[in-house]
Amino acid sequence: MTVTETAESAVRSALEVDRVESHLNPPASYDLADHPVPTGREEVWRFTPLKRLRGLLDGEASAATLTRETTLPAGVTLSEISADEAVALGELGPNDRPAALAAANAGGALLLDVPAEAVVAEPIVIRLTGESVDDLVWGRLLYRIGAHAEVTIVLVHTGSVRYSALSTFLVGDGAKVNVLSLQDWADDAVHLGRDAIRVGRDAFVKHTSISFGGDLVRMHANVEYAGPGGEAELLGLYFADEGQHLEHRLFADHNAPKTKSHVVYKGALQGKGAHTVWIGNVLIRKIAEGIETYEENRNLVLTDGCQADSVPNLEIETGEIEGAGHASATARFDDEQLFYLRSRGISEKEAQRLVVHGFFNDLIRKVGIPSIEEQLLETVEAELAKNVLKVSADVEGA
Amino acid sequence: MSTLEIKDLKVQVQTEDGPKEILKGVTLTIKDGETHAIMGPNGSGKSTLAYSVAGHPRYEITGGTVTLDGVDVLTMSVDERARAGLFLAMQYPVEVPGVSVSNFLRTAKTAIGGEAPKLRTWVKDVNGALDRMNLDATFSQRSVNEGFSGGEKKRHEIAQLELLDPKVAILDETDSGLDIDALKVVSEGVNRFRERDGKGVLLITHYTRILRYIKPDHVHVFVAGRVAESGGPELAEELEANGYERFLAAVPSGV
Known part of the structure; x- marks a missing residue:
């Protein structure tokens, strides 16, 4: 071991950010070299049937897109921005290979802008429809919600496609945001999605992920906080049929004091080979005193031949917390x-x-x-x- | 017309040590309009009798017959038995999260009546039945048995008895855990049911207390999986005075 390496590891161990993130969630990086092609043995990939990703990990460039229909209330804008602009706006970087490939291949990004203090009564609905599973689509979306804005955003995914998307929600101080992502794909679709949310000071975010369709759906919902007082409610519902793989991975990174996260995911499984995965990672950093976190996953197995994997992980680095708990149950009728x-x-x-x-x-x-x-x-x-x-x-x- | 006839009923359960016989030949006939009380010490098999007649899968019938108005009950599924006119008020009714009392009652009434009840009269009937059980109108919006107090669970059971209007009701320790006010409310509900034409009641209890409010026509002492003695209301008075010792002493050891 060289002196440089020793010094570097000393610095690494001092930087808790690096050390703990590598345990629960790989560190963000746009560099594809940081996200090698998985073998399936990695902790974050061990539940996912890689063959059924049908080339999404290879990262082939593609000009295919999803058909987009959007209802935009007055004051809310949707625009195309460059990759550099996305990063400059504070995009939360990709944590795994498909997300990094989406960033690299999407060309630019789509920016939804909700101005500060806008109170939008009607939900903003974005319908994304795939044409064919032969299409490979890379998506990159950025949602910027201004301080004290109140808004509901609904994403509806239908049709057939192989799709990997990197989405970032930058939620301003005191904003109230309700996000719902519905995966109602056709039977052969493959969808890898990473939603990352940065919760502003005293802001409230509800994020609901609902997966019914698709051959393989693997969704990340990650939360971090820009300041104290932020609150995140992460909800999920999935219903896996014969042969379907539905995977939901949560990461609540309590990186600020007095923050809250509340996770409830419920799933049902029916038919041979129906497989669901729920991973609930919670990290409470040293600085995050006085936080509250609770996560719960319940699965109802309706027939023989199904498999529900459920793994809560709670890593606590401070004793000064209000409450932390988790529950996981998988049962038949x-x-x-x-x-x-x-x-x-x-x-x-x-x-x-x-x-x-x-x-x-x-x-x-x-x-x-x-x-x-x-x-x-x-x-x-x-x-x-x-x-x-x-x-x-x-x-x-x- | 309703006669529940139990003849030489034998029931076993599976235990870690193999099958164990709980009911060792129970014979009992509940005729039109009669109320029978079954009294017995803990572990005598009273609840097993109730759940076996209702068709709980845990209990395996090894002998005997049960008929309702001459029709074999034992070959029916649990829900068929209920639709045939049997009702079991349970000692520990289970929670059904996310299913409202109102939805549950309407679904049950529809299943038993064969058609959905008329909306206007049904809402009135439900509110009336709940009100008579001292349960307010918001009760019907709660999830079935979820977060109910012990008393609320029992009152909800008797409200169902009133609404579903079976031929024969089996009440499994409906009095247990009730304070005196709740006991009176529940007893009044059972008595209203008895006043209807031709209803049979099988009242299972450990205590004589409820028999001051619900007067049985017949009393059976149940010991070690059998009816040890049958008589009139005076038998309950004897039990109140002397307890079960006389009957327990008569049971051979090791049973």
């Missing part, structure tokens, strides 16, 4: 619940339907976007019709 409902005359299938609706209901009510809540309840119903309700319809001929 509760026999006692079903017995209770059936003892009131409710058929087995109807009882199962009630339990699943109940399981998701609380979460759907938290989304806080009425038009979407209705749609989500309907989608859950449609998902159940594929399996749980199928037999009853056959039997009853209803």
